[in-house]
Amino acid sequence: MTETAIAEHGLIGDLHTAALVTTDGSIDWFCSPRFDAPSIFGALLDDERGGRFRIRPAGPHTSTQLYYPDTAVLITRFCGADGIGEVVDFMPPQDTAASVTHRIARLVRCVRGRIAFEVLVAPRFDYGRRPHKAILVKNGAVFVANEISLALHPVREPGDEHLTEAHVDGGDVRLRLVLTAGQARGVVLETGAAEPPREIRLAEFTALFDTTVGWWRAWLARSTYRGRWREIVARSAITLKLLTYAPTGGLVAAPTLGLPERVGGERNWDYRYTWVRDASFSVSALLALGFAEEAARFGGWLGDRIREGDGGAGGPLAVLYRVDGSSDLAEESLAHWSGYRGSLPIRIGNDAAGQLQLDIYGEALDSVFAADRAGFGLPHRGWTAVRAALDWLGEHWDQPEEGIWETRAGRKCFTYGRLMSWVAFDRGLRLAAKHGRPAPVEDWTWQRDSIYEQVLNRGWHRTRHAFVQHYTGDELDAALLRMPRTGFLAARDPLWLSTLDAIGADLVTDSLVHRYDPAASPDGLAGSEGTFSLCSFAYVDALTRAGRLEEARAAFEKMLTYANHAGLYAEEISPTGEQLGNFPQAFTHLALIDAAVTLDAALG
Structure with missing residues (x-):
């Protein structure tokens, strides 16, 4: 067999x-x-x-x-x-x-x-x-x-x-x-x-x-979504609930390990943990569907992690945790198993837990901000933890890092990490102003504005007419599709529209989006990978916000055809249409919900 x-x-x-x-x-x-x-x-x-x-x-x-x-x-x-x-x-x-x-x-x-x-x-x-x-x-x-x-x-x-x-x-x-x-x-x-x-x-x-x-x-029945794509959105919501560890509210990235991003390749990871990034994105998606209790549970989980402040080299937050909040994630290989269709190594644990990924602070603060807007408020202990996180970020955002894609080819000044650092300070300032909380407002404002100027001066590539992956190259990065969603630039700003066109030309094939080009931007791993379904749905969201509704709807409907028979998505899609990577992946279903809600609202 x-x-x-x-x-x-x-x-x-x-x-x-x-x-x-x-x-x-x-x-x-x-x-x-x-x-x-x-x-x-x-x-x-x-x-x-x-x-x-x-x-x-x-x-x-x-x-x-x-x-x-x-x-x-x-x-x-x-x-x-x-x-x-x-x-x-x-x-x-x-x-x-x-x-x-x-x-x-x-x-x-x-x-x-x-x-x-x-x-x-x-x-x-x-x-x-x-x-x-x-x-x-x-x-x-x-x-x-x-x-x-x-x-x-x-x-x-x-x-x-x-x-x-x-x-x-x-x-x-x-x-x-x-x-x-x-x-x-x-x-x-x-x-x-x-x-x-x-x-x-x-x-x-x-x-x-x-x-x-x-x-x-x-x-x-608690879902408030009544849009065009109720069945697939409901299935994605159920899938996210299935991937939530009830005792803590932590959301695992996927229930599996070792499923390859390329069959026979080495990009085989253990995803059975809670990533601060993925779970933070879940807050806005769940709130958009009316699942406030789940969003609040994760908010409590995240607050505990910030207050513990044991993220190691990454500051107050680690990149990922076990579902109980512990961070003992040393990576090892299962040498006695053959792997999915011979894909080796089979890793358990995940060394990305020890990386420096600056974007997680923006995602975490954005989720706190979204929960506050939904009426959950921010207790004093939570605000104290936010201040500590931003104080740390103020001293560390301007340095190389491993980035959102957890590359293993050395640290770089990733534009997305800077973008989300801007989000962190921006949301902190908004929360302080709204609630009259004590904060070093002048310092946070300076930090936020400095990041903004740096991204515009160093993240923008004049020849490519686009924001690029990192400051020392001209490669593109689909992570930046979230830029208009953060409010860093307006969705129809000429700088962003030019970036969207460049991503469409270089990373998109008929609705399927590569997160970046490993050949042009080496990531420390051998071989290529499939298109990233998270990015494909983020592309739909970006097209929608740019007012390109016909393109967005066509891309979204095409992406729905890549779901399996039960409405589930893995991490990636191969050149033959085969699902690849850990399965089902929370990130993909979160992005599907975001795209569906945004597009449905725009279509009216």
């Missing part, structure tokens, strides 16, 4: 962790008890040694996959020679404190005819590095690996024993489940179970399904 294509997955989760389910009924990625824990199922990155939890018909079949409307409940439908069946997958939401217990519920149904389903539960604990035992017990099965355990609970009715055949195969458990039209059974896999496996009656399982569906529909 070979690894399933990145796009051939749906996502389920319980607000603590998440699982990817293939269109052939296999869970081939799942970490527990939280997003950044070691994997239990990892066939996505090694088909032979990664482990999986698969339910599919025994014979030849075709399959399709969809979400139950307005929920995170996933349905995989199978058509075989003798009948039609489906597997309904979900994880009951846990909007509570951290827990080691998490449930994957899998309902198996025969819709028409007769189908024999094969069930394989093959965990591989700790990225496949920890051995385990599989044991059949009276009412199910258990998998034990030292202090880690799984319990497999059967969903069945009295007298069902003749329907199933179960046996242990090494460290795996295999079952055969034969159903006829109208019958429904299933299994529940529980991590960290406190009790032995037990039989679950179908009525109890159905109630769990109904509760989960009701939870998601009640949550989505």
Whole structure:
């Protein structure tokens, strides 16, 4: 077998962790008890040694996959020679404190005819590095690996024993489940179970399904978006919620690691953490949809990080954190796995945590400003933290850095980092004026204005007639598509319109946008990469603000065709249209929401 294509997955989760389910009924990625824990199922990155939890018909079949409307409940439908069946997958939401217990519920149904389903539960604990035992017990099965355990609970009715055949195969458990039209059974896999496996009656399982569906529909009903693209915006909102760690409010960049930006290349990163940048962008996107509670939760998470002030060389803030707010993210490689289609190395942890990326201060302060405008206010402790962050930035913004794209070719004076430093001081000044808070206004004003003049004098390239990536070259950078959104320049300022044209000519191909050109601007890594879907949606936003609505709408509609069957996006799109990079990526879905809201409002 070979690894399933990145796009051939749906996502389920319980607000603590998440699982990817293939269109052939296999869970081939799942970490527990939280997003950044070691994997239990990892066939996505090694088909032979990664482990999986698969339910599919025994014979030849075709399959399709969809979400139950307005929920995170996933349905995989199978058509075989003798009948039609489906597997309904979900994880009951846990909007509570951290827990080691998490449930994957899998309902198996025969819709028409007769189908024999094969069930394989093959965990591989700790990225496949920890051995385990599989044991059949009276009412199910258990998998034990030292202090880690799984319990497999059967969903069945009295007298069902003749329907199933179960046996242990090494460290795996295999079952055969034969159903006829109208019958429904299933299994529940529980991590960290406190009790032995037990039989679950179908009525109890159905109630769990109904509760989960009701939870998601009640949550989505809070959305205030009534625009043209409600379905895809709702799916993006649900995806962002699935990527949020409920105990802290932190948003992970993606639930996966090691998925390549170029198949066979080395651009393979661990994204199961909370980036200050990504999560800050989520505040405006969530507020635009009416999800104020989620925006407030992240605001609290961000405030805690600023007050802790342990960002190391990067100042009061680190670039990224674990979902619990800790920053132990030393990078290492999984040498024993083969990688997605041979893409190596497979990194866990992320050394970008120790980089200097000045833009995060602008993004953080912009999110604080947006939350304040939404009525959340800024408590005294929060203002004290803001002042400390800006005091640090005032002494450090005028130096080389690694930049938004986390390059590994040495520090440079990136224009985007300077732009967002301007945003930080600008938002700090606005907050101080609005609330009458004590602040070194004269110094902050000088800092803000100095950055403005520097960007205009050194970030603007007279030959290219555009703002460029850094001060010592003429390469373009799609990160600067956010310039008019920040208010640094008006969206129809001639300097910005010229930059937008240059980006369109150099980095855009039929709505697909490269973040930069690695050949022209070496980033310390070998090979090329696909187009960046975040940038593609940011391009739509920039076109809209520039008044080029027909172009913007065409580009947006084209981007919608690159979503997978379930409305999900990875990080990048390859030259063949294949989804690449970690999946699904929060950044992409955030940018989609921003573009949809901006474009819809402009169209009227």
